[in-house]
Amino acid sequence: MNWPEKVTIKEVGPRDGLQNEKVIIPTQRKIDWINQLSDTGLSYIEATSFVHPKWIPQLSDAVEVAKGINRNPDITYAALVPNQRGLESALEADIDEISVFMSSSETHNLKNINKTISDTFPVLKEVIDSAARSRKSVRGYVSTVFGCPYEGEVSIEQVFKVCDQLFEYGINELSLGDTIGVASPRQVALFLEQAVKRYDIDRIALHFHDTRGMALANVLKSLDYGIKTFDSALGGLGGCPYAPGASGNVATDDLIHMLHNMGIHTGIDQGKLIGAASMMQRFLEKPLPSHQMAVYNAQ
Amino acid sequence: MNWPEKVTIKEVGPRDGLQNEKVIIPTQRKIDWINQLSDTGLSYIEATSFVHPKWIPQLSDAVEVAKGINRNPDITYAALVPNQRGLESALEADIDEISVFMSSSETHNLKNINKTISDTFPVLKEVIDSAARSRKSVRGYVSTVFGCPYEGEVSIEQVFKVCDQLFEYGINELSLGDTIGVASPRQVALFLEQAVKRYDIDRIALHFHDTRGMALANVLKSLDYGIKTFDSALGGLGGCPYAPGASGNVATDDLIHMLHNMGIHTGIDQGKLIGAASMMQRFLEKPLPSHQMAVYNAQ
Numbered sequence: 001m002n003w004p005e006k007v008t009i010k011e012v013g014p015r016d017g018l019q020n021e022k023v024i025i026p027t028q029r030k031i032d033w034i035n036q037l038s039d040t041g042l043s044y045i046e047a048t049s050f051v052h053p054k055w056i057p058q059l060s061d062a063v064e065v066a067k068g069i070n071r072n073p074d075i076t077y078a079a080l081v082p083n084q085r086g087l088e089s090a091l092e093a094d095i096d097e098i099s100v101f102m103s104s105s106e107t108h109n110l111k112n113i114n115k116t117i118s119d120t121f122p123v124l125k126e127v128i129d130s131a132a133r134s135r136k137s138v139r140g141y142v143s144t145v146f147g148c149p150y151e152g153e154v155s156i157e158q159v160f161k162v163c164d165q166l167f168e169y170g171i172n173e174l175s176l177g178d179t180i181g182v183a184s185p186r187q188v189a190l191f192l193e194q195a196v197k198r199y200d201i202d203r204i205a206l207h208f209h210d211t212r213g214m215a216l217a218n219v220l221k222s223l224d225y226g227i228k229t230f231d232s233a234l235g236g237l238g239g240c241p242y243a244p245g246a247s248g249n250v251a252t253d254d255l256i257h258m259l260h261n262m263g264i265h266t267g268i269d270q271g272k273l274i275g276a277a278s279m280m281q282r283f284l285e286k287p288l289p290s291h292q293m294a295v296y297n298a299q
Numbered sequence: 300m301n302w303p304e305k306v307t308i309k310e311v312g313p314r315d316g317l318q319n320e321k322v323i324i325p326t327q328r329k330i331d332w333i334n335q336l337s338d339t340g341l342s343y344i345e346a347t348s349f350v351h352p353k354w355i356p357q358l359s360d361a362v363e364v365a366k367g368i369n370r371n372p373d374i375t376y377a378a379l380v381p382n383q384r385g386l387e388s389a390l391e392a393d394i395d396e397i398s399v400f401m402s403s404s405e406t407h408n409l410k411n412i413n414k415t416i417s418d419t420f421p422v423l424k425e426v427i428d429s430a431a432r433s434r435k436s437v438r439g440y441v442s443t444v445f446g447c448p449y450e451g452e453v454s455i456e457q458v459f460k461v462c463d464q465l466f467e468y469g470i471n472e473l474s475l476g477d478t479i480g481v482a483s484p485r486q487v488a489l490f491l492e493q494a495v496k497r498y499d500i501d502r503i504a505l506h507f508h509d510t511r512g513m514a515l516a517n518v519l520k521s522l523d524y525g526i527k528t529f530d531s532a533l534g535g536l537g538g539c540p541y542a543p544g545a546s547g548n549v550a551t552d553d554l555i556h557m558l559h560n561m562g563i564h565t566g567i568d569q570g571k572l573i574g575a576a577s578m579m580q581r582f583l584e585k586p587l588p589s590h591q592m593a594v595y596n597a598q
Contacts (some may be wrong), residue, residue: 001485001488003485182560184557184560184561185519185557185561186300186560186561186562187560189300210590211590211594212553212556212557212560212590212591212594213515213550213553213556213557213589213590213591214515214556214557214560216512216513216515216516217515217516217518217519217557219516220484220516220519220520221519240597243593243594243597243598244597245593245596245597246590246593246594246597247590247593251512254511254512257511257512257513258483258484258511258512258513258516261481261483261485261486261511261513262483262484262485263485290512291509291510291511291512291545291546292511292512294542294544294545294546295510295511295542295544295545297544298539298542298543298544298545299542
């Protein structure tokens with residue numbers, strides 16, 4: 001049980017969660033919710049996305065949200081940025097950290113970004129360089145690390161090729177995404193066995209989706225390898241675009257609950273987190289799918 | 300990754316699952332369902348319970364179910380038995396293996412069995428002795444191993460006291476139950492660290508509930524300790540009596556999915572298992588809560 005004593009949770013609910021919710025949440029409610037999230041002890045919140053509204057209508061109010069929230073100085077507020085134009089909006093809204101994204105599998109990258117992997121690199125390089133000039137750190141999301149909805153398994157070499165390039169461009173942290181929730185603990189172990197030797201472990205985050213129910217088992221296996229940063233979405237908000245009704249991001253409240261019960265600190269207040277999840281349940285007028293919320297809603 | 304190559308799943312859906320479902324399933328449908336379960340590759344099915352119908356109305360047709368199902372000679376059909384009278388009914392129905400049960404915490408035992416722990420021992424001893432005379436093996440369920448809804452944490456010493464006694468009486472296998480789904484992987488590790496030294500690992504099964512979402516992570520940790528037998532209920536049937544709406548037994552289909560994706564054999568056909576879960580969904584006229592069924596239902 002050589003687990004880290006402290007783990008950092010990066011809350012992606014306002015972005016990765018909401019972008020998969022059909023019901024459009026009014027801007028002021030998003031602001032209220034992020035403000036409530038800011039009061040839970042979270043140190044990192046991905047607040048929105050500057051991807052063109054045509055692709056993610058839910059987050060078309062990115063500038064208003066970014067400018068409207070109260071900035072807690074202890075929290076990093078991040079936003080997803082696809083290209084130079086998105087970066088300019090993010091900089092204008094004074095986002096603390098920029099997230100860029102691409103896939104490790106060619107077909108998913110093509111379908112998601114409309115570019116080949118090699119054509120995506122220069123676009124991201126430009127964003128990363130510009131962000132650096134504006135003294136903003138950049139986080140790199142790599143999707144389909146453990147499997148692609150179109151290609152199936154992705155080779156570790158292929159994943160490393162993409163990750164290596166992003167690190168070379170100067171990203172601050174790499175978020176390794178199990179986009180469709182297919183990773184098993186064995187696959188995570190085989191991957192991390194190599195990854196922790198290749199990269200600085202302090203710059204690696206794991207981003208699990210719970211589609212098949214294995215997310216917390218995969219977190220546990222990652223902890224065995226010393227991983228200290230995980231992405232999650234409060235309440236399991238969002239679901240899976242590839243299987244409507246199935247789970248999306250691992251739920252922050254489920255993740256925190258397990259970590260705390262393992263004696264691992266996160267700095268986050270579970271009660272306040274449940275309060276923030278309740279607020280979103282009221283906005284969406286439906287129960288959120290996490291296990292903690294099921295127990296809470298039953299009480 | 301020193302995991303077992305093969306794991307045995309003990310399907311408890313027809314008993315632990317159904318006993319927590321409010322809608323009464325007609326006897327013939329239970330029989331049809333168990334017959335379908337018998338065709339999935341499962342080697343062990345807990346088919347019903349001979350607890351007095353006053354306590355579990357859903358399973359008041361235990362004799363009819365036990366006599367009505369087709370017996371696959373490769374499968375052990377078990378049933379829960381609370382006392383000598385229940386044993387007689389089970390023997391009359393020619394059940395293959397008898398399950399006895401008690402709690403490791405005094406208050407849960409008192410509320411569940413209406414006896415103190417010390418008063419429960421002679422009742423179970425009588426059942427185990429009688430079963431032996433009829434050449435039936437006995438499985439012992441110990442509840443609240445990782446926490447009690449009334450007393451909180453239960454000491455390992457207290458759990459061992461109960462387990463030791465049951466082994467001394469001659470049970471064939473011990474099923475260690477996380478009755479309310481509170482165990483964390485750390486707690487499982489601390490417990491198994493001692494348990495695998497104290498008992499024959501081939502005689503220990505883990506019985507996790509997924510109330511807080513940690514069941515598969517706890518299975519993973521148990522595999523690290525070489526545990527090779529797990530109880531589960533297909534589709535996550537049943538839910539939690541202490542928190543209606545929350546998860547009950549870990550879902551067989553979720554468990555199998557993870558094990559197979561880790562390269563661990565179970566002998567069970569995932570497709571047939573999903574077929575059997577679909578049948579129960581039709582009987583209950585509601586979706587079953589497992590992750591695999593959520594994905595299946597979305598397709």
